Amino acid sequence: IYTTIDYIEKIVCDKLGxxxxxxxxxxxxxxxxIARKFCILLIIHNVDGISNDxxxxxxxxxxxxxxxxxxxxxxxxxxxxxxxxNDFMKIYxxxxxxxxxxxxxxxxxx
Numbered sequence: 001i002y003t004t005i006d007y008i009e010k011i012v013c014d015k016l017g018x019x020x021x022x023x024x025x026x027x028x029x030x031x032x033x034i035a036r037k038f039c040i041l042l043i044i045h046n047v048d049g050i051s052n053d054x055x056x057x058x059x060x061x062x063x064x065x066x067x068x069x070x071x072x073x074x075x076x077x078x079x080x081x082x083x084x085x086n087d088f089m090k091i092y093x094x095x096x097x098x099x100x101x102x103x104x105x106x107x108x109x110x
Contacts, residue, residue: 008042
């Protein structure tokens with residue numbers, strides 16, 4: 001399980017140019033928060049059997065943060081009129097394809 005999470009955190013941080021250890025920092029804002037949201041979404045959507053509580057605990061956050069991130073994501077998917085949302089979805093989709101390929105390779109190597 002953690003190899004997939006480690007992979008997700010690495011590709012998100014590489015893509016957005018943020019330091020990995022900042023994902024766990026409470027004082028982080030802006031890019032770091034966006035990076036954490038990408039990680040949360042990719043983990044929820046690609047790691048079988050992981051709960052919102054597990055993801056929240058991993059980032060030292062509450063389950064509500066994970067829930068709100070998912071709710072926000074669903075709203076972003078529907079709203080095509082805001083450029084930030086389009087950019088967010090473009091990056092998310094690229095990262096999601098990378099993650100799915102990684103998970104597929106892991107399963108094939110078992």
